[in-house]
Amino acid sequence: xxxxxxxxxxxxxxxxxxxxxxxxxxxxxxxxxxxxxxxxxxxxxxxxxxxxxxxxxxxxxxxxxxxxxxxxxxxxxxxxxxxxxxxxxxxxxxxxxxxxxxxxxxxxxxxxxxxxxxxxxxxxxxxxxxxxxxxxxxxxxxxxxxxxxxxxxxxxxxxxxxxxxxxxxxxxxxxxxxxxxxxxxxxxxxxxxxxxxxxxxxxxxxxxxxxxxxxxxxxxxxxxxxxxxxxxxxxxxxxxxxxxxxxxxxxxxxxxxxxxxx
Amino acid sequence: xxxxxxxxxxxxxxxxxxxxxxxxxxxxxxxxxxxxxxxxxxxxxxxxxxxxxxxxxxxxxxxxxxxxxxxxxxxxxxxxxxxxxxxxxxxxxxxxxxxxxxxxxxxxxxxxxxxxxxxxxxxxxxxxxxxxxxxxxxxxxxxxxxxxxxxxxxxxxxxxxxxxxxxxxxxxxxxxxxxxxxxxxxxxxxxxxxxxxxxxxxxxxxxxxxxxxxxxxxxx
Amino acid sequence: xxxxxxxxxxxxxxxxxxxxxxxxxxxxxxxxxxxxxxxxxxxxxxxxxxxxxxxxxxxxxxxxxxxxxxxxxxxxxxxxxxxxxxxxxxxxxxxxxxxxxxxxxxxxxxxxxxxxxxxxxxxxxxxxxxxxxxxxxxxxxxxxxxxxxxxxxxxxxxxxxxxxxxxxxxxxxxxxxxxxxxxxxxxxxxxxxxxxxxxxxxxxxxxxxxxxxxxxxxxxxxxxxxxxxxxxxxxxxxxxxxxxxxxxxxxxxxxxxxxxxxxxxxxxxxxxxxxxxxxxxxxxxxxxxxxxxxxxxxxxxxxxxxxxxxxxxxxxxxxxxxxxxxxxxxxxxxxxxxxxxxxxxxxxxxxxxxxxxxxxxxxxxxxxxxxx
Numbered sequence: 001x002x003x004x005x006x007x008x009x010x011x012x013x014x015x016x017x018x019x020x021x022x023x024x025x026x027x028x029x030x031x032x033x034x035x036x037x038x039x040x041x042x043x044x045x046x047x048x049x050x051x052x053x054x055x056x057x058x059x060x061x062x063x064x065x066x067x068x069x070x071x072x073x074x075x076x077x078x079x080x081x082x083x084x085x086x087x088x089x090x091x092x093x094x095x096x097x098x099x100x101x102x103x104x105x106x107x108x109x110x111x112x113x114x115x116x117x118x119x120x121x122x123x124x125x126x127x128x129x130x131x132x133x134x135x136x137x138x139x140x141x142x143x144x145x146x147x148x149x150x151x152x153x154x155x156x157x158x159x160x161x162x163x164x165x166x167x168x169x170x171x172x173x174x175x176x177x178x179x180x181x182x183x184x185x186x187x188x189x190x191x192x193x194x195x196x197x198x199x200x201x202x203x204x205x206x207x208x209x210x211x212x213x214x215x216x217x218x219x220x221x222x223x224x225x226x227x228x229x230x231x232x233x234x235x236x237x238x239x240x241x242x243x244x245x246x247x248x249x250x251x252x253x254x255x256x257x258x259x260x261x262x
Numbered sequence: 263x264x265x266x267x268x269x270x271x272x273x274x275x276x277x278x279x280x281x282x283x284x285x286x287x288x289x290x291x292x293x294x295x296x297x298x299x300x301x302x303x304x305x306x307x308x309x310x311x312x313x314x315x316x317x318x319x320x321x322x323x324x325x326x327x328x329x330x331x332x333x334x335x336x337x338x339x340x341x342x343x344x345x346x347x348x349x350x351x352x353x354x355x356x357x358x359x360x361x362x363x364x365x366x367x368x369x370x371x372x373x374x375x376x377x378x379x380x381x382x383x384x385x386x387x388x389x390x391x392x393x394x395x396x397x398x399x400x401x402x403x404x405x406x407x408x409x410x411x412x413x414x415x416x417x418x419x420x421x422x423x424x425x426x427x428x429x430x431x432x433x434x435x436x437x438x439x440x441x442x443x444x445x446x447x448x449x450x451x452x453x454x455x456x457x458x459x460x461x462x463x464x465x466x467x468x469x470x471x472x473x474x475x476x477x478x479x480x481x482x
Numbered sequence: 483x484x485x486x487x488x489x490x491x492x493x494x495x496x497x498x499x500x501x502x503x504x505x506x507x508x509x510x511x512x513x514x515x516x517x518x519x520x521x522x523x524x525x526x527x528x529x530x531x532x533x534x535x536x537x538x539x540x541x542x543x544x545x546x547x548x549x550x551x552x553x554x555x556x557x558x559x560x561x562x563x564x565x566x567x568x569x570x571x572x573x574x575x576x577x578x579x580x581x582x583x584x585x586x587x588x589x590x591x592x593x594x595x596x597x598x599x600x601x602x603x604x605x606x607x608x609x610x611x612x613x614x615x616x617x618x619x620x621x622x623x624x625x626x627x628x629x630x631x632x633x634x635x636x637x638x639x640x641x642x643x644x645x646x647x648x649x650x651x652x653x654x655x656x657x658x659x660x661x662x663x664x665x666x667x668x669x670x671x672x673x674x675x676x677x678x679x680x681x682x683x684x685x686x687x688x689x690x691x692x693x694x695x696x697x698x699x700x701x702x703x704x705x706x707x708x709x710x711x712x713x714x715x716x717x718x719x720x721x722x723x724x725x726x727x728x729x730x731x732x733x734x735x736x737x738x739x740x741x742x743x744x745x746x747x748x749x750x751x752x753x754x755x756x757x758x759x760x761x762x763x764x765x766x767x768x769x770x771x772x773x774x775x776x777x778x779x780x781x782x783x784x785x786x787x788x789x790x791x792x793x794x795x796x797x798x799x800x801x802x803x804x805x806x807x808x809x810x811x812x813x814x815x816x817x818x819x820x821x822x823x824x825x826x827x828x829x830x831x832x833x834x835x836x837x838x839x840x841x842x843x844x845x846x847x848x849x850x851x852x853x854x
Contacts (some may be wrong), residue, residue, distance in 0.1 A: 012410075016282060022280040037433060045450050067449065075324065079331025081349050081431055103313065165288050178450050209372050228332070380567040386554040388581030398580075402571050416699050441572060448832040 012231055014038040035062040036234050037082055039073040041089030041221070043114060043152065044178050047254040048242070049086070055241050061234060069178045071149050072242040078102050083226045085235035087242075089114065090151035091222040094221050096225075104255065105223040107236050111243050112256035115198040116155050117207040125194040127207035130143035134193055139172065143185035143194035153179075158216035193194035197257030213257075221256075266455060269435055270443035271462055274420055275470070276277055277351060277439060281358025281419035282412060285366050289415075293370035294396070298379075300320040312364040316436070319361065319424025326360065327429045352438055353430040357418030373407020413471060420467055421467060440466075442450065483666050484508075488524055488534030489542070491518065494607045497524075497531075497690040507660055507667045508697070509681030511674060512713055516687035518670040519564070521635045525668065526561045537721060538633050543612035560627030564639040566619050568611040571724070574598075574622045575607035581630040582825060592660070594823060597625045601659070616648050623661055635660075635667040640678060653679055664801035674714050678702065678710050686710050699718035708852045718763040718819050719852070720814055727752045732851050734759055737819060738809040741785050751853045760852040765802065765823035767848035791838045792818045801829045806848045 040048055045067050066073070066083070074093040077083050080101055084100035086103065088094050091110075097103045120128045125138055134142055145153030153175070160166040172189055175240040179200055187192040189207050201208050223242070225235040241247055248258050292300055295301075314322055340444045347353050377400050386411050411421050423441045428476070430437035432446060440463050447456035449469040487500035492699045497517040501508075510518040523529040524544070525536060533546040538559070543552050560581075566579055598607055602623045611619055619673040620640065627635055640656060641649045657680050659665055671677050677684050677816045678698050685695040693713070694706040705711040711719050722736035729750045732743045745751060750852060753759055769785075781785055789805040792813075804818035822842065824834070834840075 004297065010477060011405075015286070018279050021278055021284050022283065035435075042449060048451070064436070065433050066431060067446065068427075068432065072428070076327065076331075076349070076428070076431055078335065079327045082433070184448075193292070244456055268483045378567065380563050380565075381569060383526075384561065384563055384567040384626075385580070386528070386570075387557070387559060388527050388626065390580075390583065391555060394583070399569060425757070455576075 002088070027207035029262070030038040031061065031229050034231065034234070035064055036075070036231065036238055037064045037066065037069070037084050038087065038228075038235075038238065039066050039077065039083040039085070040070065040087035041070045041073070041083070041141055041151075042067050042178050043089055043199045044087055045180070045200065046202070047199060047251055047256070051242060051247055051250050054246060058241075059234070063238070069149070070151065077226055080228065082228070084229040084231060084237055086222060087111065087223040087239075089219070089221055092151075093222050094222050094224055102227055102231060103224040105224065105241065108222055109224070109239060109243060110220055110222050110259045111239070112221045112251055112258060113213075114152060114155070114221055115213060115255055115257060116152055116159060116195050116211050116216070116219075117201050117255075118199045118211055119186050119196055119206040120193045120202050120209070121186050121189055121191075122205055122207055123189055128193060128209055130209070131160065131165055131211065134165065134169055139190035139192045141174050141185070141193075142169055143174050143176055143196075144170045144175060145179045145182045145196070150176075150178050152195075152197050153182075155216040155219050161194070163213040203257070218230055242254055263468075266458055267349055267434070267463075268408065270438055270440045271466060273354070273438070274440035274463075275352060275466060277354045277381045278416055278420040279300045280355045281362060282312055282416040284355065285362050286408075286412060287361045287413075289366040290370055291361050293367045293439070294374050294400070297374035314360050315364045319422070322360065322429025323357065323425040326356070327427065330356075330429065332342055338345070345390070346447045348429055349431045349433065349437060351430070351437055353478045354422075356467075357425035357429055358422050360423050361422045362415035362418040366415040369407050369411030369414060373404035373411070376407065377403045413474070416470070417467060420463070438448075483539060484525075484668070485537045485767070486521070486525065486534070488521075488528070488531035488536065489533075490520065490524060490531040492520060492690065495520065495690040496542070499687070499690070499692050499693050502684045503666065503685075505666050506681065506682040507669055507680055509677035509684040510668060510670045510687060511677040511681075512687030512693075514672050516691040518782055519638055521666065521687075522561070522638050522670055525557075525634075526559050526636055527557050528561075532716075542635070555739050555822060558630070560630065560632035560635045562623050562627045562635065562637045562640055564613075564642060565628065566623035566640075567729075568619060568622055570611055573608050573610055574614065574618075576586065577611070577622050578625040578629050580626060580772060584610050593629055596649075597629045600662075603695055615651055620652055620656065621659070622830070624656070627668065628663060628665065634663065635665045637669040637672055639672070639675075648713055656680060663850060673674045686713060688713060698713070704850065705762075705852060707854070711760075711762055711852055716762050718815075719760060720762065720820075721758060721760050724753045724757050724759050725753055725757060730801060732759070734761065734851075736761075737811060737814060738752060739785070739806055740809075741844075741849055742757045743845045743851050744847050746853070751851065752816060754852070758854075760854070762850050763820065763844055764850075765821045766800075766820040767840050769842055770824065770828070771843060772832070773837075778841045778843070784839075784846055785844040786811050786841060787843070787847065788839070788841040789819065791834065791840070794834075797823075800825055803834065805842070812839075 048065055052065055070089040070093050073086065074097055077086055077097060094103065094108060118128055119132060144156040147157040148155040160169060174185060176185060179196045182194050183196045183200055184255050186194040187203060190202050223239050225232045229235050252258060292311065327348065328334050332341065338350060338431065379398050385399045412431050416452065427442060432438045432442040434440055440459060443454050444459045449461055483505055484503040489496060489498040497520050499521060510521060512518055520694065524531045527760050530551060536544040540644050542550050543557050544550060552849055575594055578597050579590055582590040598604060601624065603618065603621055605616060606614065608691065614622065643650055644652060653676060654744055664690050679819060683700060686693045690708055694701060696709045705714060708719060720736060722734040725733040725735055725740065730745050732745050734741050734743065771783060778786055787807055789807040791803050792806040793800045793804040801825065803822045805820050806813050807819045807823055
């Protein structure tokens with residue numbers, strides 16, 4: 001049986017070893033090839049994951065994609081996050097960043113218009129035909145992104161208000177942190193229906209019904225190169241790639257309305 | 263399922279070990295002060311050290327970001343000194359420290375308070391300095407509580423999500439720790455990858471803790 | 483050897499004491515909470531007096547006027563704590579050698595072995611305190627304090643945590659170690675027997691003050707005041723009126739009797755006639771007068787009184803009899819006037835169980851007056 005003092009000295013040795021290992025390995029990990037860091041709203045998850053490899057091959061760079069809520073990403077960029085280019089789900093956040101001189105305004109470009117759709121869990125019955133169907137007894141909960149800060153949530157609220165359903169549906173609403181969360185509520189059956197972005201709605205377990213874009217103000221999504229970026233031309237190139245012929249095909253496939261098609 | 267990127271695992275192990283060591287280095291002396299000394303502001307300090315438990319992690323992370331980001335007072339100083347902290351792996355370490363410090367400090371404080379002060383006084387009358395008393399009496403007798411606090415701190419640092427997300431970002435290959443990577447996979451609807459990484463997380467922590475227990479088995 | 487003169491404000495009174503101690507064992511005796519342990523803590527440097535001076539041998543440990551306050555580690559005092567405060571994670575030998583840090587390894591080993599040997603702890607070196615008996619723990623605690631050869635040993639209630647039989651055995655054990663090692667010591671206790679058995683000189687504490695400091699026999703026979711007598715647990719402390727006082731005798735009146743007492747030889751004391759006076763009579767020094775040897779004779783039987791047994795208690799080897807005097811008036815001590823202690827044998831021979839009325843006398847040397 002080891003005495004506590006031997007134990008103590010052993011533990012201290014272990015701590016010292018751990019400290020050495022950590023500091024020794026700390027320097028590593030820096031990639032040799034140039035890396036482009038893209039901050040993008042979560043609704044772009046699938047589209048950009050498909051586009052990034054093509055851009056990497058074309059320009060011989062690495063692209064690191066960081067997805068998150070537009071608000072969070074904007075706040076991080078404001079405080080010096082190492083993003084090169086920022087794809088916002090809502091141009092309002094770009095306005096705020098522009099006011100703080102955190103982005104290069106001349107690179108700013110509209111890249112898509114988001115669309116919201118009505119989704120219903122397949123497990124809970126047949127497809128819902130229209131927004132009004134949400135009032136039916138079959139639907140006990142309706143998931144949307146939090147309108148307080150999520151652009152798609154705001155659009156969902158607007159559409160419901162315009163359709164005159166907001167007050168009636170309010171008791172049924174549950175808020176997700178973002179559209180992916182809202183969709184997860186439907187996918188897992190926690191909510192029978194929801195209103196989410198078309199770009200993420202392509203999942204097997206839900207029925208999708210389009211919503212008339214006239215019911216809400218357009219979800220104009222813009223992107224810009226970040227002022228602190230050490231490689232602004234590469235960021236601009238990626239933005240233009242997404243907005244160019246190759247990008248447009250993919251974006252369109254994921255349900256975005258594209259600039260010039262409006 | 264595409265091939266699994268294990269970088270987040272190594273990053274998380276490294277970050278949480280570093281965070282635990284740093285938390286020990288700062289937290290143990292603080293805990294000792296709180297347990298053994300009376301000074302003005304002691305009660306305030308005692309409340310401040312547990313404050314991180316009260317705030318939601320992302321909110322706490324946001325405040326830290328405001329502090330250490332490129333616009334923040336600390337961030338600007340660091341930048342002038344040529345040190346990059348926000349959005350680097352070091353920020354993830356800081357996040358781990360902030361999240362785990364309350365757990366370690368409270369456990370260690372209870373441990374120190376549990377050591378009979380008369381034993382320390384006896385050691386003093388036997389010619390030992392404060393430093394020597396601490397190493398030969400206080401520390402060995404409070405050892406179990408320190409271990410418990412260290413383990414809690416390690417697990418908390420390993421699992422931190424909110425603070426790391428805010429101040430280190432979730433940049434794959436750089437600052438995306440295991441919990442952030444799992445969350446990303448869930449967000450991208452890649453449940454197989456998410457499940458695999460969750461299992462790996464649990465496995466890694468169990469492995470580290472079992473190894474530690476083997477190394478420092480303590481009885482008396 | 484030791485001179486202390488300090489004052490320190492404590493939570494419910496002010497400790498204000500001055501006394502000296504010689505080369506042998508000094509007992510600090512008094513009720514719990516009288517400031518005895520606080521004094522030891524000031525001596526050892528664990529707490530700091532508000533003002534005063536502490537000198538051990540030729541070394542000044544504390545002097546508020548000169549701004550001297552040696553930290554505990556430089557005072558070279560061996561402190562044996564109440565409950566011993568042995569280090570639970572160290573072995574007996576490591577405990578004993580703990581204060582030898584800083585000396586060469588070989589010397590440390592040799593000194594530890596020597597102390598272990600002298601205290602009869604051979605074979606127990608590798609045991610932790612949890613695996614030692616009460617007596618062994620006491621010896622380890624003594625060894626730990628004595629190993630660095632302290633200038634003075636401080637013992638705080640060394641026996642208080644023990645039960646009676648063990649307490650008695652360890653008291654004798656402690657007494658032997660103290661005598662054999664010859665280190666000057668200050669011992670704190672609230673038990674007079676313990677103070678009497680272990681100390682040569684006793685300092686009596688009451689609420690932060692020294693009420694008497696005297697060699698142990700002097701204290702036993704001549705408590706300086708009623709307070710001291712009460713603290714010592716002396717029975718039959720009584721109150722009468724002075725009739726006449728001379729340097730060697732005091733005549734007093736109590737419960738209608740005229741009693742004659744020897745004046746205190748050390749603080750001879752001349753109270754004015756008619757002034758109140760406290761005195762005590764040790765219960766074991768009251769003589770019952772046998773009825774089979776003729777009537778009592780005032781010439782041979784000094785301070786003769788009579789009364790009836792109002793209550794009694796069996797203490798195993800002695801009986802305590804509570805007598806109520808035949809004199810009229812309310813009894814001096816509740817249900818009785820005087821307590822008398824007789825051995826069992828006497829109780830049986832005199833058939834006290836049956837015969838409840840007795841005459842008794844007290845030699846004048848056994849009535850001790852207490853200066854006011």
